[in-house]
Amino acid sequence: MGVLxxxxxxxxGDGIGPEVCQEAVRVLKAVSEKFGHEFTFDRQPMGACAIEATGDPLPxxxxxACYLADAILLGAxxxxxxxxxPAAKVRPEQGLLKLRKSLGLYANIRPVTAYEVLLPYSPLKDAxxxxxxxxFFRELTGGIYFGEKGRIADSAYDHCTYSxxxxxxxxxxxFKAAQNRRGKLTLVDKANVLETSRLWREVVQEISPSYPDVAVDYLFVDNAAMQLILNPKQFDVILTENMFGDILSDEASVIAGSLGxxxxxxxxxxxxxxxPIHGSYPQAKGKNIANPIAMILSAAMMLEHFGLQQEAxxxxxxxxxxxxxxxxxQDLTPPTLAYSTEQVGAFIAYCVLGGA
Amino acid sequence: MGVLxxxxxxxxGDGIGPEVCQEAVRVLKAVSEKFGHEFTFDRQPMGACAIEATGDPLPxxxxxACYLADAILLGAxxxxxxxxxPAAKVRPEQGLLKLRKSLGLYANIRPVTAYEVLLPYSPLKDAxxxxxxxxFFRELTGGIYFGEKGRIADSAYDHCTYSxxxxxxxxxxxFKAAQNRRGKLTLVDKANVLETSRLWREVVQEISPSYPDVAVDYLFVDNAAMQLILNPKQFDVILTENMFGDILSDEASVIAGSLGxxxxxxxxxxxxxxxPIHGSYPQAKGKNIANPIAMILSAAMMLEHFGLQQEAxxxxxxxxxxxxxxxxxQDLTPPTLAYSTEQVGAFIAYCVLGGA
Ligand SMILES: [Mg+2]
Ligand SMILES: [Mg+2]
Structure with missing residues (x-):
């Protein structure tokens, strides 16, 4: 891959967003310095800070700027x-929902990795x-969250549809991601009960022969909720619909020991x-204590998306x-031994430049 | 409570069902002997054994017999x-689904208790x-599992409805169960997205003042999937709709360390x-090794249902x-130290009679 x-x-965004974003940008600048890529950063307001400034969470x-960009880096x-x-008419989160919708972001992709140093923080036993x-590959723009919904007499309804x-x-x-990993894909559904799940299974079964190097298996969602705890190591790529992905990817995120x-x-x-999957953590805002690693790893996913595998x-x-x-x-070590957000970001940038 | x-x-039923049922009946006979109740046991076939005998999983x-009974004890x-x-037209599980439907069993109730001796078997750290x-109180006859479903052109749909x-x-x-426990009820829903969830929240909020001694809180289903692992001790009674209950009660069941x-x-x-929540475990059938405790504790729930709190x-x-x-x-101890299904049942019956 040449120079990009x-x-x-x-x-x-809000809360700790600016602090962790700054460290991701620092690391990306180190990458561009080392490999000669040209990254232009276009900073724009979204969320509560945008409401303050313009009245609109997504001006x-x-x-x-997002349409014009090759990729978007979002803090929190x-x-x-x-x-x-509850009376607030305009909410910061509306900006994010509108952004996802406007850009047609249909796939949410979330790695969950059990880092050795985090084992003491995991609620699961080390072994x-x-x-x-x-x-995880979670469908993000369809299913029951986006279906027709309403009230009829004394009842409420929500419709789930998938094409x-x-x-x-x-x-x-x-499937493509599984080819670049351990070659296993698990479809999570409830095909013994739901028609949409049966369609998911049909489509995956039809596509599967095009990826002969990927082994496919199927798990019902209730069993998947158990297996994530009982034996998380069995999973490589997990593919699922919107709501199941919401529940299961959140469940999986806590077993790794740190959302940070x-x-x-x-x-x-x-x-x-x-x-990053973490929130804006307003209590830590401006204190230079937030963990920037989830944000920096998000930047690594962006590099991969650009085809810059070596850089990622x-x-x-x-x-x-x-x-x-x-x-x-300090979320991962006693306070007296902890480094600041900036120090962690600077150290990682230093490593990228060949320093360690 | 007098003599009943x-x-x-x-x-x-099938697999280990008959063996564990026999121990539950043994314990119930000890209860009737001790307290003077008259229990009549009406044994009937259901499941694979009923298909063998009659061609019908629910003759x-x-x-x-179930309509005539005061309660039903089911093995597996x-x-x-x-x-x-996959070509089988008649399946054992159809008998159970038809039975639930015929009897209008709308509430599935599942305790999850972290027994001290099971801590080493839990995937979670002891603390x-x-x-x-x-x-858990899981609604069992409504929601998306029982809604209209089908295909239109290249799409599939499932409808979720609640009245x-x-x-x-x-x-x-x-709420009544919470009054008899620690006075806390958590409604799990996705009221930030789903209309049916908003109706659940409304109805629970309307009912809540009738139970002033019960504190109610609300949790989104994705957060609940995390909290069950992060801090399971925070929960007392959990109330939720059918599909969320399917996923979360299965998730919760494995953190206790043994489905048995x-x-x-x-x-x-x-x-x-x-x-019991466990299955028919066919590999163990007839070996006198199955854990009868889940079945015996199911009988205890039945006693409580009869109003026999002391007996339960x-x-x-x-x-x-x-x-x-x-x-x-042997699921809870090394094989050389293990007792048989019958020995465990007999010991518990012996304790009921005042032996230990
Ligand atoms: Mg979520
Ligand atoms: Mg289930």
């Missing part, structure tokens, strides 16, 4: 001021969780957004060095 | 012969799971069925004595 020129929209100018969105006010490494097209496009992404290390990507036909691997190895050397924030 | 006369339909005669249903044969004790009546009747059961200890009840307006408590205490003295089957 990429435009990156940076939506730092037109921000949305336009949300402020307690809005959470605790269960050590070595787990899975990758072959919606299933096939994310299934292909998941887990990145995510949301991709569409022409756009891609990268963000280097960022991940640099993160691993920081973890191994315990150059980590 | 109760007719109990016993559907021992009319069995269904009739299922045989690999049918699981591995997380020790002391956890929760009770106020369906929600209110199980909510009242859950978990009972359940399914109740309707006029009928009640008690069964005695059975539970007797089970605790067996666990404490390690008079348990």
């Amino acid at each position: 020129n990429k435009r990156i929209a940076v939506l730092a 037109d100018q921000t949305l336009e 969105i949300g402020d307690p001021k809005y959470d605790n006010n 269960r969780i050590a070595g787990a490494d899975m990758l 072959r097209f919606e299933i096939a496009r994310i299934a292909h992404l998941a 290390l887990l990145p995510s990507a949301s991709v569409g036909e022409t756009a891609a957004l990268f963000e 691997d280097l960022v991940r190895r640099s993160v691993q060095v920081a973890l191994d050397k315990k150059i980590v924030t | 006369n109760k007719r109990i339909a016993v559907l021992a 009319d005669q069995t269904l009739e 249903i299922g045989d690999p012969k049918y699981d591995n044969n 997380r799971i020790a002391g956890a004790d929760m009770l 106020r009546f369906e929600i209110a009747r199980i909510a009242h059961l859950a 200890l978990l009972p359940s009840a399914s109740v309707g307006e006029t009928a009640a069925l008690f069964e 408590d005695l059975v539970r205490r007797s089970v605790q004595v067996a666990l404490d003295k390690k008079i348990v089957t």
Whole structure:
């Protein structure tokens, strides 16, 4: 891969978002310095900070910058001021929902990795969780969350719908990812009960012969909820519909021991957004104590999305060095031994440049 | 409570069902001997054994016996012969589904208790799971599993519907149970997205003032999937709709360390069925090694349902004595120290009679 020129929209957002975004940008600058790529960063407001400034959680100018960008880096969105006010008409989260919809981000991709240093923080016993490494593909724009809903007399309803097209496009992404990993794909559904699940199974079965190097298995969602705890190591790529993915990827995220290390990507036909799975953590805002690693690993997913596999691997190895050397924030070590957000980011950037 | 006369339909079923049922009946006979109750046991075929005998997994005669009974004790249903044969027209599980439907069993009730002796078997670290004790109320006859479903062109659909009546009747059961426990009820829903969830929340909020001694809180289903692992001790009674209950009660069941200890009840307006949550475990059939405790604790739930609180408590205490003295089957102890199914049942019956 030659030298690239990429435009990156940076939506730092609220709470600790700006602090962790700054460290991701620092690491990306180290990557561009080392490999000669040209990254342009276009900083734009979204969320509570955008409401303050413009009254709109997703101003037109921000949305336009996202359309123009090759990828979007998002920090975190949300402020307690809005959470605790049920009368608030405009909410920071609306900006993110509108952004996902406007960009057609139909696949949410979430790795869950059991880092050695995190084992003491996992709620699972070490032997269960050590070595787990899975990758969720959650459909993000269909299913019951986006179906017709309403009231009739004394009843309420929600409709779940999936088309072959919606299933096939994310299934292909998941199969391709499995080819680059351990060659296993697990479809999670409830095909013994739901018609939409039977369609998911049909489409995956039809696509499967095109990926002969990927072994496919099927798990009912209730069993999957058990297996994630009983034996998380059995999973490689997990493919599932929107609501099941919401529940299971959140369940899986806590078994790794820290939300502060887990990145995510949301991709569409022409756009891609990268963000940590943690929230805006307003209590830590401005204190220089937030863990920037999930954000930095989100930037690594972005590099991979650009086809920069070597660069992505280097960022991940640099993160691993920081973890191994315990150059980590106070969520992962006693306060007296903890480093600041900036120090952790600077160390990882230093490693990227060949320093460690 | 005086002396009672109760007719109990016993559907021992398949695999280890008959063996564990025999021990539950043994314990119930000890209870009737000690307290002077008259229990009549009406044994009827259901499941694979009923298909062998009559071609029907739920013969009319069995269904009739269930209508006549004050309660139903069910062992386990299922045989690999049918699981591995997709062409099989009649399946053992159909008998159970038809029975639940015929009897209108709308509430599935499942306790999850972290027994001290099971801590080494739990996938969670001891400090997380020790002391956890929760009770699920899962709606069992509504929601997306029973909604209209089908195909239109290249799409599939499943409809989720709930009425106020369906929600209110199980909510009242859950509130009453919370009054007799630690006075906390958690409604799990996805009210930020689903209209049916908003109706659940409305109905629970309307009912709540009638139970001023019960504190109610609300949790989104994805967060609940995390909290069950992060801090299971926070839960007392958990109330939820059919599909969320399917996923979360299965997730919760594995954190306790053994499915062999978990009972359940399914109740309707006029009928009640008690069964262990484990399956028919065909590999262990006839070997006298199956753990009978989940079945015996299901019988204890039945006693409680009859209003026999003292009797139910005695059975539970007797089970605790067996666990404490390690008079348990080989799933909970090294094989050389293990007792047989019959020995465990006999010891618990002996305790009930005042022997230990
Ligand atoms: Mg979620
Ligand atoms: Mg289930």
